[in-house]
Amino acid sequence: MYICICHAVTDRDIHKAVAQGACSIDLVCDRLNVSSSCGRCWEHAQQVVQDALSENQAPIEIGSIARKTQERYDDRRKAS
Structure with missing residues (x-):
């Protein structure tokens, strides 16, 4: 779907920019020129x-966290 008509930027373009490291609306705007003409797309682009x-x-790998916690607990019990 087109997000910015002025610069023909789609939601896929925005998702791709984020996947490539644009971690804020400002960085996406810099890369894709979103909202640099009329500005009507700003809120939708931000969303x-x-x-x-x-x-x-x-x-988050819950299993690995639980294992490490259990290992620390076991190590402390052995040391006591």
């Missing part, structure tokens, strides 16, 4: 950037 950022967060 797409936030959505893309939340989708690109690395998942």
Whole structure:
């Protein structure tokens, strides 16, 4: 879907920019010229950037955290 008509920027373009390291609306605007003409797309572009950022967060590995915590607990018990 087109987000910025003035510069023909789509939501896919924004998601790609975020995946390539643009971690804020300002960086996306710098890379893609979003909202640099009329400015009507600013709020929608900002929402797409936030959505893309939340989708690109690395998942937390709960199992590895639990294992390390258990290992530390076991080590402390052995030392006592």
